[in-house]
Amino acid sequence: MSLTRREFTRLAAMGALTAATTGAAVLGSPSAALAANTAYVFAYFTETPNRVGSNYGLHLAVSTDGLNWRPLNQNNPVVTPTAGTLGLRDPFILRKQDGTFVVLATDLNGTDFSQNNQYLHVWDSTDLRSFTGYRRIRMHGLATHTWAPTAFWVASRGQYAIVYSASNGADVFMVNYTTDFRTVTANQVYFSPGYGVLDADIVADGSTFYMYYKNLADGLTYGARSSTGAPNSYTNYTSGLRQGNAMEAPLLIRDNSGSGWRLWGDSFSPVNNDFYAWSTSTISANAWTVLNQRDYTPPLNAKHGSIVGITGAEYDGLVARWGLPAWVRLKSYNFPDRYVRHADNVGRLDAYPFDPYQDQLWRMVPGLADAAGVSFESVNYPGRYLRHSNYAIRLDASDGTATFRADATFTRVAGLANGSWSSFRSYNFPDRHLRHANYLLRIDPISTAVDREDATFRVS
Template sequence: MSLSLRHARLSALLLALCLLFTGQALTAPQRAAAADPGYLMVHFTGEGSTNQQMYLSHSTDGLHWNDLNGGGMVLRSTVGTRGVRDPAFVRSPDGSKYWIIATDLCIGCGQDWAGSINNGSRNLVVWESTDLVTWSQPRLLNVAGAIPDGRNAWAPEAIWNPATNDYVLYWATNVPLNGATKHRIYYARTSDFRTITTPQPYIVRPGSQEIIDTQIVEMPSGVGNYRYVRASGDGQITLEGSNSILGTWTNLGNLSGIGLTGAQVEGPMWMKFNGTNKWALYVDQYASGRGYLPVVTTNPSDPASYQIPASGSYNMGGTKKRHGWILNLTSAEESRVLARWPNTAANRLQSYNFQDRYVRHTNFDVRIDPGVSPAEDAQFRLRPGLAGTGTVSFESVNMPGYFLRHSNYDFQLVYNDGTAQFAADATFRKVAGLADSTWSSFQSYNFPDRYIRHYAYELRLDPITTTTGRSDATFRVTN
């Protein structure tokens, strides 16, 4: 072989090796970026008017959870009992619409258990969205009013039924019937969560046995013998299988074999791990007050396959997770959710010239006051501006979705309606304080000659031309 030929072959070999390693370097980030998106849990956290609201948590692996929004609520019910429990996500088959449906119930804030069992709300609370981050105002959906002597409506769930091309909405209602007053599961059909068909009995246990919590998961072909498996809290965590949502269901057993009975846990919540035929059935440890525990299985229809993971192999995050629902996210959904609810700190705005006073909302009006109670009325999250980069918007901590907004140069706390006008009115540029550059002032986005200031303790949007005005328009962002 000639020397020149050897050099040519050696050069070709080196070039091939370079291309190989270059290709690996270029494709490795693409493979990492193609990793499955994570999971979104909606839940409540306990009793009282603050904990019985909507909270979100995110997980990348389905077992380790991070609280979104700094562990604060993301939606607050302003209808019915003004409290919500047992939420469920519903995603339309084409992914163009989402709903959250929840129990209208607020224990310890105007209701007790006896009253809510025997004369509770017959309504569900419903939120609606087209993007999973901008939600409608809550509304009430009466589901138990048409049930003779139906006394409440608890723990709603819904699943798309391809057999009828609509949703099967199901929930528990306490009803005296056939000599027994107990909770039974009823169902109705709906296409929009605004109107429903006449409720019908769905799951009734014999004798005096109640059933309150139930959730259905659809199985992929080849796993178990049933297309659907449901888990219910009925004295046990009972598993049943069926090939039709409204068809006949077969009792498969329960979780007592691993020491989990209905006396210990409730609120079963399904989750399928991405990319594998493996599921977690989360159960709420209500009896011991510890929130959710994952139980894992590769065949939901086989009670013997369920296992409790070692305690160090999962982490539920900083807040207690109570009866909720888990959504497997798409990449686009995950990006939107994480951008909307980062763990932004809760802050207060302290007045420069009345330093014992802070910006607060009261009956949706906005002013500066001392000694604000509850303290959350004076707490806001400084979000990226709704209307432009390099700006801020002020979202209420205890009224999430509500922002400080000017209208006719007066300020109110208003729910974000998603319009460009709202975004502009609720957006400000944070600049050096007009009275002290170590503090801050906030310039209007759409009226840049005007600033947030207080006048007679009320918040206004004014042009600033005097020394007093500069002091009135200066604030400190503090925790």
């Protein structure tokens, strides 16, 4: 749920103020206004298993806790490239030293990774409500790719570094320096440890630079650090990290509270879970803790992006400009990789992602039998609602009867397994709640701890 402006002000007054941080935090002394980050914005592109939800424009989502995300603009792109391949991947947002933003992205439309491309897409933005000065900048003249940019301020040079994945006969990180993101210095090798590497994310904490990347030799994510941020100055300091079968695109972000860090990892394929996450209280230690998927909800269909801290005013401005979703998703409490969906008109719980991805999107409308309750109308089959029939949940078109209206109405209550989540009590069988059993939805009496978990959902 979103916080009000008053709540943001209260949090700031309680001391929830930190230095401005992005997917590549800057060195220096940001102004007091930029230190008041109380929310986050996530930039990404989208893909789904059968490409139904694939879109290679710039997407944005917002969060007040940095864990649970709500897409903006109905998960449609807020801007799309008009040159090059006409598509982007791997968007990266940097808050510059003057407090404005620059967006960098891979110039690649789709999944043909055999293409050579020496350019990056670039936009300027004062507040992420509009994007200006679109251009492409050429990073090198090699017959290779220019993937997954990250950028950060290097105070000792008075320049920004742009680091990206490329190949000079081996998979390495290259760097170019710039002051304006229009002209860049000649490219040079930034990191080449003797094995292939991919997808760097680099942040600075005090005087130490931290780089997380994928080791192509073993498929694991490693953290390296440097006291200067200079090319070829990094030393690994963590053991290999991975969740799931494969992972790439590490994304490092400091909590706005200033008390810790989070590391995100993108699954290798859109047919798997889209993101994994860890947390640590000390970035300098090799001490990452896996986060349960129950604790976070990535943006819908999101792939390989970046996160930047924003102020309460910026959050409010983004929501006012682009709007929050007109739909919700229902995430299972005890199977947090699964969402409520319909398939062949049956209500069920399936692992995300899947296609058609719209099967999991619901308009949560005033209850058809009682406006104090709720009903769930399908987004891709408007006029059809989740209702119970012989206690099993189906997706059916309303027949206008009182019985249908009652069958399709639920009372939203505090989650039976966790009060910060939600449960839904049947309107006309109030001794029964919506729950899953063998991944099928039904209404049942709830008595055991397992029942309570089966009947608890996150509305997001």
